[in-house]
Amino acid sequence: MPVxxxxxxxxxSLLREDAYRAIRDAIVKGEFAPGERLNDADLSDWxxxxxxxxxxxxxxxxxxxxxxxxxxRYTMVSPLDARALREAQAVTAAMHELxxxxxxxxxxxxxxxxxxxxxxxxxxxxxxxxxxxxxxxxDDFHAVPVRVSANAAVAAVLEQYTPxxxxxxxxxxxxxxxxxxxxxxxxxxxxxxxxxxxAAAEATRANWHTLVPLLxxx
Numbered sequence: 749m750p751v752x753x754x755x756x757x758x759x760x761s762l763l764r765e766d767a768y769r770a771i772r773d774a775i776v777k778g779e780f781a782p783g784e785r786l787n788d789a790d791l792s793d794w795x796x797x798x799x800x801x802x803x804x805x806x807x808x809x810x811x812x813x814x815x816x817x818x819x820x821r822y823t824m825v826s827p828l829d830a831r832a833l834r835e836a837q838a839v840t841a842a843m844h845e846l847x848x849x850x851x852x853x854x855x856x857x858x859x860x861x862x863x864x865x866x867x868x869x870x871x872x873x874x875x876x877x878x879x880x881x882x883x884x885x886x887d888d889f890h891a892v893p894v895r896v897s898a899n900a901a902v903a904a905v906l907e908q909y910t911p912x913x914x915x916x917x918x919x920x921x922x923x924x925x926x927x928x929x930x931x932x933x934x935x936x937x938x939x940x941x942x943x944x945x946x947a948a949a950e951a952t953r954a955n956w957h958t959l960v961p962l963l964x965x966x
């Protein structure tokens with residue numbers, strides 16, 4: 749097979765993805781605060797890349813609702829917008845519910861063990877106030893049925909909307925109410941093990957709807 753004429757496609761794609769994830773994670777963690785201005789040159793220096801992948805990453809983050817841009821004027825971290833968060837919460841809850849429903853008939857014991865282990869890490873992180881570790885463990889828990897469902901559309905939608913919710917979830921997992929999710933996760937696993945797809949999906953929906961009370965405070 750002849751070598752493609754395009755050069756540097758893979759490296760540029762990786763740079764763009766790395767820049768996107770680094771800026772996205774900084775926003776989600778609150779390192780870049782809502783309303784904070786983002787400067788291309790500063791971000792390029794921080795990441796050690798040219799401005800091109802930074803600008804591409806910012807364009808993608810704008811589509812995800814994490815930044816706002818006024819061409820020729822400024823780019824800033826989006827404020828926590830109640831309407832945008834409600835929309836993201838509704839879509840994310842529906843996608844996880846669908847993923848669980850589709851995954852249950854295919855889950856095996858190693859998948860269930862992976863979910864239990866993630867939930868144990870989740871509970872331990874919460875008890876120690878390690879919010880970043882709790883968010884990662886929560887991601888790991890829900891990622892199992894998403895992966896097993898093998899539904900590419902679900903994965904794509906979650907990739908776009910989950911980061912928007914993560915800023916809100918940091919508030920939930922920083923409170924005592926966040927610890928309720930440990931028990932909810934246990935219920936989800938129990939229903940999955942019993943091969944009750946509808947009950948597992950309903951428990952998943954209930955778990956994601958625990959964000960709703962926080963939306964009322966915005």
